[in-house]
Amino acid sequence: MKIYKNFDLTNYNSYHLHSVAENVFFPETIEDFEEIIGMQNLNVIGGGCNIIFSKEKYEKENFIFVRENFSGIEKISANTLRVKSGTDLKDLSVFAMDNSLSGMEFYYDIPGTVGGATIMNAGCQGVSFSDFILTITYFDVKENVILKITKDEAAFGYRKNIFSNKNVFILEVELKLSEGRMDEIRTLMEKNKEIRWNKQPREFPNAGSVFKRPDGFFVGPMITEVGLKGKKCGGAMISDKHAGFIINVDNATASDIMNLIQECQEKVKEKFGVDLNLEQKII
Ligand SMILES: Cc1cc2nc3c(=O)[nH]c(=O)nc-3n(C[C@H](O)[C@H](O)[C@H](O)COP(=O)(O)OP(=O)(O)OC[C@H]3O[C@@H](n4cnc5c(N)ncnc54)[C@H](O)[C@@H]3O)c2cc1C
Numbered sequence: 643m644k645i646y647k648n649f650d651l652t653n654y655n656s657y658h659l660h661s662v663a664e665n666v667f668f669p670e671t672i673e674d675f676e677e678i679i680g681m682q683n684l685n686v687i688g689g690g691c692n693i694i695f696s697k698e699k700y701e702k703e704n705f706i707f708v709r710e711n712f713s714g715i716e717k718i719s720a721n722t723l724r725v726k727s728g729t730d731l732k733d734l735s736v737f738a739m740d741n742s743l744s745g746m747e748f749y750y751d752i753p754g755t756v757g758g759a760t761i762m763n764a765g766c767q768g769v770s771f772s773d774f775i776l777t778i779t780y781f782d783v784k785e786n787v788i789l790k791i792t793k794d795e796a797a798f799g800y801r802k803n804i805f806s807n808k809n810v811f812i813l814e815v816e817l818k819l820s821e822g823r824m825d826e827i828r829t830l831m832e833k834n835k836e837i838r839w840n841k842q843p844r845e846f847p848n849a850g851s852v853f854k855r856p857d858g859f860f861v862g863p864m865i866t867e868v869g870l871k872g873k874k875c876g877g878a879m880i881s882d883k884h885a886g887f888i889i890n891v892d893n894a895t896a897s898d899i900m901n902l903i904q905e906c907q908e909k910v911k912e913k914f915g916v917d918l919n920l921e922q923k924i925i
Pocket residue numbers: 656685686687688689690691692693708727728751752753754755756757758759760761762763764765766810811812813842844848849850851923
């Protein structure tokens with residue numbers, strides 16, 4: 643296991659916020675996780691594509707990165723895969739395509755890891771990661787035990803599941819995909835990516851949608867209507883391409899982003915009576 647002191651987190655979060663962590667671990671085996679589990683103040687990070695590092699320096703916290711250091715895909719039957727949690731979603735999507743398996747097409751363009759997608763129940767256009775999950779194996783940090791549960795036991799909903807209130811290391815998932823045609827799978831992956839890149843501010847560091855979608859409303863249009871599209875605070879800006887995104891245009895700090903978040907929440911509540919709940923996780 644690689645262990646680092648005073649580790650620069652700038653390239654480990656998709657906002658590219660500058661932050662330094664005193665203790666960082668990159669576990670490679672179950673034994674590595676066992677070593678870590680007794681420590682206090684554990685923060686698990688995958689691709690860092692849905693988080694806001696709110697501090698410039700983390701002294702007491704221990705950061706556990708689960709990415710390429712704990713990755714791998716195994717085909718266990720004609721249409722089921724066993725995937726380690728640090729596996730990159732794009733790599734998973736390409737693996738599925740190479741094996742003529744359909745289901746992971748949208749994940750070609752959703753940045754992050756399988757562990758992050760499980761915790762967030764990531765998805766788009768009505769597709770959720772849980773649609774494909776058969777089982778989840780995780781380390782329960784409090785109980786110090788490895789458990790394997792089914793999708794139903796994980797009680798998935800929109801961006802939530804039983805892990806929302808638990809301290810866990812997701813270790814691996816089993817996914818059920820469907821057999822498809824490689825050329826059609828590839829076309830859908832590319833088409834979806836093109837549509838998204840035309841709508842989203844991909845030229846600037848960001849962490850995807852800032853807020854969860856409230857029932858019956860669309861976040862971007864509401865923020866546009868209250869006049870905040872393009873609004874800047876320090877180095878952060880509400881994207882003028884898609885108001886549901888905040889982008890880092892010039893060395894933004896976490897407080898620049900948090901100020902814009904608060905302004906969106908206040909103005910949208912005032913005009914529409916709607917609470918905007920954060921999708922992104924503040925660490
Ligand atoms: C350009 C862009 C577009 C995006 N589009 C979408 C989209 O269409 N749909 C969507 O749902 N999301 C989208 N996102 C957000 C993000 O890609 C997803 O939420 C993704 O699943 C995050 O994965 P991650 O590995 O980066 O998680 P992180 O950001 O690292 O972590 C997210 C949460 O998961 C936890 N976590 C991560 N790995 C583990 C693990 N192994 N064990 C336990 N806990 C873990 C973290 O503690 C944290 O609470 C987008 C982001 C960007 C930058």
